[in-house]
Amino acid sequence: MRAISKRLSLVAMAAAAIAFISPHGRAAPVTADDLLNAQNNAGEWLMYGRDYRNWRYSPLDQITPENAAQLKPVWAMSTGGKFGGLEATPLFHDGVLYFSADYARVFAVDARTGTILWHYEPEYGTGFDAMLCCGPISRGVAIKGDLVYVARLDAVLVALNRTNGKIVWQQKIDDWKRGVTTNSAPLIVGNHLIIGVSGGEYGVRGYLKSYDTETGALQWTTYTVPAPGEPGSDTWPKDDSWKTGGAPTWLTGSYDAATNTLYWGTGNPGPWAAGQRPGDNLWSDCTLAIDPDTGKIKWGFQYTPNDAWDYDAMATPILIDITIGGKPIKAAALANRNGFFYVIDRSSGKFVYAMPLVQGINWTTGIDPVTGRPSEVAAMKPKQGGPTVQPIIPGLEGGTNWFPPAYDPTTGTMFVGQNQWGMGLTAWEKKKLVYKPGDLYMGVDYQMYRMGDTIGRIKAIDVANKKVIWEIQSPLPVFAGMLATKGGVLFTGDQRGRLLAIDQKTGKLLWNFQTGSGINASPITYELDGKQYVAILSGLGGDPSFYYSAPKGGMLWVFAIDGKVDEGNLYNQEVIQNALPVYKP
Amino acid sequence: MPAIVRASSRPAAAVSLLLLIGAVSLWVLRPLTGRADDTVTDPYLGQPAAIDAGEQIYREHCIICHGRAGGRGPDLFAVTLTDEEFLDTVLHGRPGTVMPAFSTTLSRDDIWKVRAFVKATPKGL
Incomplete structure (x- = not known):
C-alpha cells in the first residue's frame, strides 16, 4: 500500500507540476456573466445544456454535411475505474475539458493533447452501490470562478479547485442511507448553485436546494411535494403520504434571465401504486417555474396527474421563442416520458400543445387541447391487488428519458431521441407495501416489453408546425443526447458504440465511428486554436446496459476534420522522472 | 528437568496454536466453489x-x-x-x-x- 501511495503522490505531484506549467492551468475563471452569455460564446461549452436555454446548439459551422465524412479521431483517453457507465455532458473552457465519469469521478483534461491535468476520485461508504437504482452514473459538472462543482452520487456536493482538483469545500445534501442520491449536473445562476435529487423509488420527498457558489452555504430548500396547508397539498390524501411522495428533481433545469425564472422538471410520485395516494399529487410530473433567489414556486404545469406509470417529467425544459399559429410564444418545450412532446407557455405555465412521440400510447385517450390534462384510460391503470395490466405504452423507461434533445433555432427543429416499448404493471395488495427508509418503496412490479422490430428512434420535429420532418429507427434503444450545429450536422451516439453524424435537414447518416462501447452520454462541440472539435464519452452502463450487452468501456473521444494532435512530451518527462527511478550503476 | 519439559512444550503449544489458527483461517477463507461435498446450500429451501x-x-x-x-x-x-x-x-x-x-x-x-x-x-x- 505504501508503494501505491508513493506512486500516487508522485503522480499527483507530476499532475500538479503540469497544472502549474501548463498555460491551461492558469485559464481565466468563468464568471456569472460568462454563464449568462454562454449562447454567445461560440467556441466554448460552459454548462450542461451549453446555455441556460438548453438548446445544445452550437454556432460552429466548420463541420458540414459536405465534409463530415472526413472526421477523424484526434485523441482518446480512458476514464479507467470500474466502467460503471458514462452519461455526462463534458464542459469545455479555455483549452480544458471537464467532465464526470462513473461514480462522479471528475477529470480535467488538456484538450490539445488528451493529457489528464487532474482527477478527483470520491470515496463511498460501504454498501452504497446497493442504493443506486440505475447504476453509478453521473451526468455532469458545473463550473464558475475557479471552482468545478460535482454532486457525488451519495448526496454530497463538492467544489474542486479548477487548476488542481483539490477539494475547496463540500456540503452534505442529504443522507444517502434513506434513499437520496444525486447524479445530475448542478446549475449555476449568479451566486446560486442549484441541485436536484434522485430517490423517487425509495419514498423520498423530492426537493431542490440552492447553495452559495463561493462558500457552499445552503441558501434555500424547496420541496416538490407540499406539506399540509401549502399550495397543492389538497391534491394529496389527508394522511402522511406527502412525506414519501417522490417528485424528485433528478435532472438539470433551465433559466430565463429576462424573468429571473428557473424551470425545473420533477419526477414520478411515490410510491408507484397510485391507489396509495388518490389525487393529482402536485408537484409530481411537473415543470416548475421557480425564483432562483428565494426558491419560491411561481407556478407548475403537471403532465401526468396521479401518475401510475413512472412517467417522470424531469426532462430539462428547452426555452424557445416561437410563433405558433401566428402567435409569438415564449415557450418551454420538452419530450416527456409519458410519450408526448409538449410545448407550454413559460410566462404563464399554460398549455400550448402536445403531440404524440410514440405510437400506440394507450394510458390516455388524448390530451385536452385547452388545459393539457390527459384523459386517463382506467383499464390501463393497475389497481392495488388487481390483475396485471399490459401492455401499457410507453413502458416505464418512457417514450423518452434523460437523454437531452437539441434545438436548431435556424429551422425551428427539435431533435429528440425516443423509444418505442411497452410494459406490464402489477400493483401489490396494500398490506405488502411497507415504507422503510432506504428500501424500495414502489408497490408495483413490472415487466418491460419490446413492441416491434425496432425500439430506438431519432426524430426531427418542426416545433411550430407540430410535425415530424424525418425519423431514423434503430433496433436498439436510444440513450444518447443530441447536439445540433450551425454547420447542419447533428451528432449523437448509439448503443452499439457508434458516434453518428447526421444531416440535420434530411436525417441522412453522414459518418460514424465505433468508439468501443455503448454511447449513453451527450456530445459537445467546441473550437480550439481555430478548429472545431467534437467530444463524446463512450461507456455502456446504467439503465442502458439492461437492454444491450456491448463491451464495457470508459473513454473520452475527440474528433475533428483531419485533426492532428500535438502530443507534446512535457507530461511524459514529468511522470517518468518522478515515478520511474533512473538506473545508476 | 521440569524446566526442560516446559521449554520443549512451549514450541509444541505454539505449533498447535498456529495449526489451529491455520485450520480456522482455511475454513473461513475456503473458496465458495469447493468440492461437491463442500457445496453450500440454502438452508431455507421449502420453508x-x-x-x-x-x-x-x-x-x-x-x-x-x-x-x-x-x-x-x-x-x-x-x-x-x-x-x-x-x-x-x-x-x-x-x-x-x-x-x-x-x-x-x-x-x-x-x-x-x-x-x-x-x-x-x-x-x-
Missing part, C-alpha cells in the same frame, strides 16, 4: 415462513431491476445458478454490470430467504 420473508426482501431490494420476472435485469425466477453461485453473486455483485454488492445491505440469511422465495416461485411474482 414457508422464510419464503414469505424472502418475498418481502425481494420487493424491497431486488424488484427495481429484476421486476416480476426479469423486468429489466435477468429473471431471477429462472436463473440456473447454484445456491452457492446465487449467494456469491448477491453478496459481491457482478463487476461491470448494474448488479451491486449487497454484502453490507443484506445478511446471508436474507439472501438465502430470497433464494428460497425465487426457487419456490418459478413463474415469477
Whole structure:
C-alpha cells in the first residue's frame, strides 16, 4: 500500500507540476456573466445544456454535411475505474475539458493533447452501490470562478479547485442511507448553485436546494411535494403520504434571465401504486417555474396527474421563442416520458400543445387541447391487488428519458431521441407495501416489453408546425443526447458504440465511428486554436446496459476534420522522472 | 528437568496454536466453489415462513431491476445458478454490470430467504 501511495503522490505531484506549467492551468475563471452569455460564446461549452436555454446548439459551422465524412479521431483517453457507465455532458473552457465519469469521478483534461491535468476520485461508504437504482452514473459538472462543482452520487456536493482538483469545500445534501442520491449536473445562476435529487423509488420527498457558489452555504430548500396547508397539498390524501411522495428533481433545469425564472422538471410520485395516494399529487410530473433567489414556486404545469406509470417529467425544459399559429410564444418545450412532446407557455405555465412521440400510447385517450390534462384510460391503470395490466405504452423507461434533445433555432427543429416499448404493471395488495427508509418503496412490479422490430428512434420535429420532418429507427434503444450545429450536422451516439453524424435537414447518416462501447452520454462541440472539435464519452452502463450487452468501456473521444494532435512530451518527462527511478550503476 | 519439559512444550503449544489458527483461517477463507461435498446450500429451501420473508426482501431490494420476472435485469425466477453461485453473486455483485454488492445491505440469511422465495416461485411474482 505504501508503494501505491508513493506512486500516487508522485503522480499527483507530476499532475500538479503540469497544472502549474501548463498555460491551461492558469485559464481565466468563468464568471456569472460568462454563464449568462454562454449562447454567445461560440467556441466554448460552459454548462450542461451549453446555455441556460438548453438548446445544445452550437454556432460552429466548420463541420458540414459536405465534409463530415472526413472526421477523424484526434485523441482518446480512458476514464479507467470500474466502467460503471458514462452519461455526462463534458464542459469545455479555455483549452480544458471537464467532465464526470462513473461514480462522479471528475477529470480535467488538456484538450490539445488528451493529457489528464487532474482527477478527483470520491470515496463511498460501504454498501452504497446497493442504493443506486440505475447504476453509478453521473451526468455532469458545473463550473464558475475557479471552482468545478460535482454532486457525488451519495448526496454530497463538492467544489474542486479548477487548476488542481483539490477539494475547496463540500456540503452534505442529504443522507444517502434513506434513499437520496444525486447524479445530475448542478446549475449555476449568479451566486446560486442549484441541485436536484434522485430517490423517487425509495419514498423520498423530492426537493431542490440552492447553495452559495463561493462558500457552499445552503441558501434555500424547496420541496416538490407540499406539506399540509401549502399550495397543492389538497391534491394529496389527508394522511402522511406527502412525506414519501417522490417528485424528485433528478435532472438539470433551465433559466430565463429576462424573468429571473428557473424551470425545473420533477419526477414520478411515490410510491408507484397510485391507489396509495388518490389525487393529482402536485408537484409530481411537473415543470416548475421557480425564483432562483428565494426558491419560491411561481407556478407548475403537471403532465401526468396521479401518475401510475413512472412517467417522470424531469426532462430539462428547452426555452424557445416561437410563433405558433401566428402567435409569438415564449415557450418551454420538452419530450416527456409519458410519450408526448409538449410545448407550454413559460410566462404563464399554460398549455400550448402536445403531440404524440410514440405510437400506440394507450394510458390516455388524448390530451385536452385547452388545459393539457390527459384523459386517463382506467383499464390501463393497475389497481392495488388487481390483475396485471399490459401492455401499457410507453413502458416505464418512457417514450423518452434523460437523454437531452437539441434545438436548431435556424429551422425551428427539435431533435429528440425516443423509444418505442411497452410494459406490464402489477400493483401489490396494500398490506405488502411497507415504507422503510432506504428500501424500495414502489408497490408495483413490472415487466418491460419490446413492441416491434425496432425500439430506438431519432426524430426531427418542426416545433411550430407540430410535425415530424424525418425519423431514423434503430433496433436498439436510444440513450444518447443530441447536439445540433450551425454547420447542419447533428451528432449523437448509439448503443452499439457508434458516434453518428447526421444531416440535420434530411436525417441522412453522414459518418460514424465505433468508439468501443455503448454511447449513453451527450456530445459537445467546441473550437480550439481555430478548429472545431467534437467530444463524446463512450461507456455502456446504467439503465442502458439492461437492454444491450456491448463491451464495457470508459473513454473520452475527440474528433475533428483531419485533426492532428500535438502530443507534446512535457507530461511524459514529468511522470517518468518522478515515478520511474533512473538506473545508476 | 521440569524446566526442560516446559521449554520443549512451549514450541509444541505454539505449533498447535498456529495449526489451529491455520485450520480456522482455511475454513473461513475456503473458496465458495469447493468440492461437491463442500457445496453450500440454502438452508431455507421449502420453508414457508422464510419464503414469505424472502418475498418481502425481494420487493424491497431486488424488484427495481429484476421486476416480476426479469423486468429489466435477468429473471431471477429462472436463473440456473447454484445456491452457492446465487449467494456469491448477491453478496459481491457482478463487476461491470448494474448488479451491486449487497454484502453490507443484506445478511446471508436474507439472501438465502430470497433464494428460497425465487426457487419456490418459478413463474415469477
